[in-house]
Amino acid sequence: MFLGIVKTKGIVINQANSKEADKVLTILTPDLGKIAVVVKGARKSSSKLAMSELFVFLDLVLYKNTGDIYVLNSAQIIEMFYNLRIDVEKIYYLTYICKLVCDIGTENQNSFELMQLLLNTIYLYSEGKKNNMFLAVVFQIRLLRILGFNPKLNKCACCGNEELVSFSIKYNSLICAQCSKQDTGSISFSKSTINALKYILLSDSKKIFSFNISDSVLSELKLFIKIYLYEKLEKEYDIDRYLKNYLI
Ligand SMILES: [Zn+2]
Structure with a gap:
């Protein structure tokens, strides 16, 4: 089992509220596959809440302790895809797509190609052409x-x-x-x-x-x-x- 700090990039494909003000994100990364990441205090902080939104593309620093789940140490938003957030129809299409990715993705699986496909697709939805x-x-x-x-x-x-x-x-x-x-x-x-x-x-x-x-x-x-x-x-x-x- 790997312990310590891990740096990667990822797309948020699902998010759920957890105990207290935490959120648990499902993130697709190129090297770690589909992972669960706890964001402590996400619902108390507007910047953490923004990076917990669906379809956000993040630069991540994660911490893994003895459990199976990663904990967010810090993150930078690479792309927020603001255009998507005002178009309900596009959000539903992408929610369907992310649900499919959630179902087929697994941890510790090289997901470079899947990530590239998902990122291109999200980008094209946001572009709207x-x-x-x-x-x-x-x-x-x-x-x-x-x-x-x-x-x-x-x-x-x-x-x-x-x-x-x-x-x-x-x-x-x-x-x-x-x-x-x-x-x-x-x-x-x-x-x-x-x-x-x-x-x-x-x-x-x-x-x-x-x-x-x-x-x-x-x-x-x-x-x-x-x-x-x-x-x-x-x-x-x-x-x-x-x-x-x-x-x-
Ligand atoms: Zn034939």
Whole structure:
């Protein structure tokens, strides 16, 4: 067990009140993975309260004693993302995204790629130039690669055919028309959806949000990611249902 002072950076992905005036933050860091951090007296101090807000990007000095939990020694706010805080809809989208990150993240796991993806996504929400649902869908699809699911995209996993028309969860692959008839659970994709899926999964991480898609492609990708995550993580991640609770 590591004892002493630890320096790292992190994004606050969840926060809860704790005993007295403390808060317990869930923070995603590149090197320590997802960690719990106690902020003593957070509710009594406006500067500590600001750094306990969701989606804040922090430079952290932490202390770990004999317990499992880190205690905040000091922190500097690198980016507060003020623009987000006045847009309720964006906050709900990002809360959904952070909940997903909370579920899949673990401690002591190299999370550099996940952190980079999350930070880029938060930045783009705060910038406000891209459609909210587009950002959430691209985030979730790229997440598949980080989770190591790596669907087969170049040819049909059943027969090798390169004319692909749908996605098979069973084979974790794009598949051809012939094989789609046998796999009744496969999800039909348009040519544009196949191209978008390939682009999101195969491009350099800096470029994955730099394209535009039609509403119909977005709908197909949204359905795909909902079914895929349900199959792989055995839990429902339905962004529409999640948002419906807040955005009526
Ligand atoms: Zn086939």
